[in-house]
Amino acid sequence: MKPYFENMERFGKTLKQGRIKRAAASSEQLKQTEKEIEKLKKAVEAAGFSTEKINQRGVMTVWQRIEYLVDPGTWHPLHSLYNPLDNVEGTTNVVNGLAKIEGRWAVVIGFDNKVMAGAWLPGQSENILRVTDLAKRLNIPLVWLVNCSGAKLPEQEKFYANRRGAGTPFYRHAELQQAGIPILAGIYGTNPAGGGYQSISPTILIAHKDANIAVGGVGIVSGMAPRGGFDVEMLEELIEKTREFSASPPGTMATHFDVTGFVSRVYEEETGVLDGLKDYMKAIPAYKPEFFRVATPKAPEFPIEDLYSLLPANQKEVYNFDEVLARLVDGSEHMEFRPDYGPEMYTGLCKVDGMLVACIGNRQGFLGKGYPEYADYPGIGGKLYRQGLIKMNEFVTLCGRDRIPIIWFQDTSGIDVGELAEKAELLGLGQALIYSIQQTDVPMMLVVLRKGSAAAHYILGGPTANRHNAFTLGTPATEIAVMHGETAAVATYSRRALKEKDAGRPLQPIVDKMNALAQHYHDHSQPDYCAQYGLVDEIVKLQDLRSYMQAFAGAAYQNPTSICPRHQLLLPRSIKG
C-alpha cells in the first residue's frame, strides 16, 4: 500500500501576506482568549495549599508527581477547568490527562493533595467517569495517583449517592478490568472510606510507606455511634478516642503489605512509588508505532502559527477549512473522499505521525450555484444538506470497516430546515449518521473549531456519542449553544412582541429582554464556560491542536481491539477508484 500513503496528494497554500495583515486583530483576539484560559488554568493549579507548604511536610504535590511520572513533553491535560457544580475550591479536585509513561500512552489521573488532602468534591465523579470512558475507548491503561482523604462531609449530599455518584468509578474500574484494561495505582497519604476504595479498586497497588488505606478512617472509627446529640462530656471522650486512633490509624502498610498483601510494592521514597508505576507500565502490552504506520511521519508543510490567521475569531467570517486541516496533518497530504459530492463537508484520509486517520470537517462559505439540489435557496457552509449527510454516512461506515480512527472538526450552525429539507429526508439522514457512528465503533476525537450548534453538534461526532467520542477539544473561538443567542431571542419573544404591539403597549421592555437573553447565550457558550461545565474536555491553544491529534492517534493505535490489515483497506481504493 506504499503507493497510496507514502506521498498522498498535497493540499493547502502558503498564507498570503494580505490575509495575515487582515487577520491581525482576529489573531490577537484569539491569543488574548488563550491567555485568559491559561490564567484560569494556573489558578486551578494553585488551588489549596502552596507547593512550598506541601513540600515542607516532606510530600510532593500531585503536579510534581505527574511531572516525575510522565515522559517529558507528552502531558496533554484534560478537564483542567472542569467544575460543573461551581465548587468554591475552583476544582473537582482531580487532575487528569493523556501522557506517555515509559513510551506508552496512558490516561493519568491524580487527586490534588493540596486541596483538603485530595478530598471527594462535588462533580468529581463525573470527571473521573470521563476519564474511565477515555481509557476504555482508547483501550489504554489508567494510572491513578491516589491521595484521597475521603468525602468533603459538609457537601456529601451533592456527590455521595446517585447513579453517577462517588461510588460509580469503582464499578467503572471493574468494567475496565473486565475489558482487559489495567489500572495502576500509586498510593500516598491517608485514604479512608472512599479513599480506601479508590486505592483497592485498581489492578496493581503500589504504595508509599506512610500511606494507609481503610474502610473507615480515624474520624469515623472514633465517633461511630450516634447518641442523639453532643455535650462537653461526650466531646472529651471523643478527643481521647481520636488521640488513641491517631497514634495507630487503621490500614497502614504494616497491615496491607505485610498482612493482607493487597499492596504489591511499598517504597520509602515518594519517587519510588512513581518508579514502580513506570516499571509496571513497561510490562503492559503496546504495539510500537511502526506496527501501524502507513508512511514515514512528516511535519505539516505549512506552519501551525498560520491557524491564527486562518480561523477568524469573528463567528460570521467565512474561512477555508481545508487550509486549516493542511496545518495539522502529516506533509499537508490527504486523499479526499467524494470531493465532487456534498461540498459542505470535507471527508478524507490523512496521516498523523505516519498513522492513518480519517478527518471530517465543516467547510464554510457559499457552496456554489444549484446547491443544495433540492432547494431554490443558496447553500452555505456550516449547514448540513442531503449530500453531505449521505457522504458522511458512507465515509464513517467505511472507516468502521477499515478500523480507522476519526477526527471530527465542527463549525456548524445546524442541519438545513424547512419543508424542502424535510422532503429531502434530512431528519432521517441525521439520525442515520448517529446509527453509522454507533455501528462504526472506532475511537473518535472532536475539535469544535468555532460553532457547535443544534442537532449537528450531536451527529458530527459530538461528546454525546459517549461510547465513541474519546474526548472533545475547544479552541479560543469555540461557541457551543443550541442556537445563536439572537435566534433564541427571536424564537422566545416574537409572538409576545406581536401581542404587545397589538395591545398598544411599549416594545422597549421586550427589546430589553431579548438583548438580555442574547447576552445570556453569549456568556454561557464561550470557551471558559464550555470548559467549566464539560461541554468540551479541554480548551487548547490552536498551536497545540496537532499535538493532541498526535496523542489521540498514538493512543488509538497503541493497542487497538480490532485491526484491518493495510493491504485489505477498502476506503483508499474506493477513493482512488
Add this chain to the structure above:
Amino acid sequence: MATEVLVPLAGNIWVVLVNVGDEVEEDDELLVIEALKMENPVYAPCDGTVTEIRVKKGDVVEDDDVLMIIEES
C-alpha cells in the same frame, strides 16, 4: 486581458479591500460580501492589476453582477 470579478452570492458589500491600481495575486482577498448572515470573501481569480471597481461598502449586489475588473498580468 481584462477579467471580470462576478458576484458569487447575492448580498451586501461588507468591505472593499483593494483600490484601483493595486497589484493583486490569484487568491488575494478583494472584498467581502455579507450574505446569509455570513461574511464571505471574494478572491482574485488571477494575477493582475485592479483597473475598475464598480461597488462600494453597503451596496446591494445580485448574482453575477460585476464587482471589479482585473487586467491580467
